[in-house]
Amino acid sequence: MTAVTGTHDEDAAHPANGLDEVVHQRVRLGILTITHEARRVEFGYLRTQLELTAGNLSKHLSVLEEAGLIEVEKGYEGRRGRTWITLTALGAKALADEIGRLKKLIARVEDR
Template identity: 60%
Template sequence: MSVENSTAARDDQEEPHPTQSLDDTVHQRVRLGILTIAREADRVEFSFLKKQLAVTDGNLSRHLKVLEESKLITVEKGYAGRRPRTWIALTPEGAQALDAELRALRALVLRLETPRPASGPPDT
């Protein structure tokens, strides 16, 4: 059975391909990193994210703006002593979006790890 025929057979029996459930806002590498790190803590400091994700200030700021405008995170500015700080926290919507992204990724991995049925005689 060709890949095309195998895919067509799967499509007749299954839901849409798992990649259709990936959210472009969440799925981007840096933004996914921000959301997952923020999930691990009540709030996370800008410089910690910058170091963990190996990005520049400007690059991180741009990704934070996208996530904040999408209401997936909150950004809080303040001071620790006399030093200005920026903290990021996951919103309930952000937690839901991250959960949906992880479900889609798990479905994709499961699809790839599930053995294909034995192929029959070639199509003619």
């Protein structure tokens, strides 16, 4: 993943260095943001809002679940299967950290 490039002497302090490979991705950030705001979100809602195919969304959810950032709960409502996604404490922290780093990055770009 290429984020923002900088000179060698700046690298240690550059906010781009702290960007999390798992979180720093548009769709996954979108999933975390929606889940954070909604507390709990259904698979279908995420698919509609993020304009993804079911397979594509599933892949992203798997990455986030493996990283311990979300929990996926499958169940039934009547005969209809429903999948609910909740954010873990680790996921909430990862999202807050990532947004903080993005803001720092913007500030750094503006300072130049």
